[in-house]
Amino acid sequence: MTNTQVTLLQIDNYGPWTVTPEPRREADLQTLQSRLYADVSQFVGARDGYVFFTRFDNMVGVTNGLDIDDHRLLQESINNRYPVTVSLGIATGQTPIQALSDATALIQDAGSAQDADRRNVLDGRIVDDAHRTESDVQIAHFDVVDATGEYTDELNAFDSFIEIEQGYAELMRYMRSAHDSLSFFVGGDNIIAVCPTLDRAAYEDAIDHVESAVGVELRVGVGRGNTAHVAGMDAKHALEHCRATGSILDLAWE
Ligand SMILES: Nc1nc2c(ncn2[C@@H]2O[C@H](COP(=O)(O)OP(=O)(O)OP(=O)(O)O)[C@@H](O)[C@H]2O)c(=O)[nH]1
Numbered sequence: 001m002t003n004t005q006v007t008l009l010q011i012d013n014y015g016p017w018t019v020t021p022e023p024r025r026e027a028d029l030q031t032l033q034s035r036l037y038a039d040v041s042q043f044v045g046a047r048d049g050y051v052f053f054t055r056f057d058n059m060v061g062v063t064n065g066l067d068i069d070d071h072r073l074l075q076e077s078i079n080n081r082y083p084v085t086v087s088l089g090i091a092t093g094q095t096p097i098q099a100l101s102d103a104t105a106l107i108q109d110a111g112s113a114q115d116a117d118r119r120n121v122l123d124g125r126i127v128d129d130a131h132r133t134e135s136d137v138q139i140a141h142f143d144v145v146d147a148t149g150e151y152t153d154e155l156n157a158f159d160s161f162i163e164i165e166q167g168y169a170e171l172m173r174y175m176r177s178a179h180d181s182l183s184f185f186v187g188g189d190n191i192i193a194v195c196p197t198l199d200r201a202a203y204e205d206a207i208d209h210v211e212s213a214v215g216v217e218l219r220v221g222v223g224r225g226n227t228a229h230v231a232g233m234d235a236k237h238a239l240e241h242c243r244a245t246g247s248i249l250d251l252a253w254e
Pocket residue numbers: 143144145146147148149186187188189190236243
């Protein structure tokens with residue numbers, strides 16, 4: 001049974017900051033957001049977690065292996081180096097969506113995202129050492145079959161982007177509603193889903209659904225581990241196995 005530890009990072013009072021004392025240059029905001037994401041990803045990744053940029057002002061981490069002190073250090077380091085502060089909510093659950101819902105509630109209960117007095121919230125709980133298992137995290141790494149031949153080398157770059165994003169939009173909704181999973185676009189034609197304990201049939205169902213809804217053909221490798229890094233690396237190897245054998249689904253543990 002998975003026990004996913006999820007961290008929600010939210011930039012405090014960011015909306016008002018972007019327009020105070022007057023609207024700030026968009027390129028500067030894009031630079032700040034992507035640098036912050038890069039820093040958070042490096043910090044969490046060095047401790048074997050994953051972070052997804054989602055909306056940039058809100059980021060979602062899979063942080064099994066990081067404790068509260070690690071989160072405090074991340075928050076302090078951002079405080080020292082950026083013109084914005086961040087709040088962190090940390091929760092655990094048998095499904096990633098449940099964990100993220102609980103992490104979100106911790107931050108929402110402390111105040112609005114646009115409340116000038118709500119800053120540097122750090123609240124929540126981690127999976128303690130006594131309860132950690134080798135299958136706390138299940139990661140599915142999806143990619144589009146022959147994206148290069150179907151889209152990248154055939155359509156203009158924007159129309160390729162639309163096709164890939166359509167596949168992503170359909171998959172993220174379906175994995176959320178049917179399988180309690182959180183799916184994130186990670187670049188190129190790749191989507192990483194953080195899942196509860198799902199079996200082969202669930203992934204086949206999701207791939208079939210996306211193909212029939214939007215005509216995008218996916219394949220997936222799935223891994224498990226005590227951290228996002230371990231599970232994600234197994235998923236990458238499983239995906240390579242799919243590529244080598246031509247199958248659309250490989251579960252690393254089977
Ligand atoms: N984030 C991330 N992006 C990747 C990864 N592998 C490939 N990509 C991206 O996906 C793009 C397409 O690469 P592939 O998926 O190998 O290409 P393809 O044409 O779909 O070929 P097949 O996967 O063999 O069907 C690359 O240009 C990268 O941007 C990965 O492990 N992680």
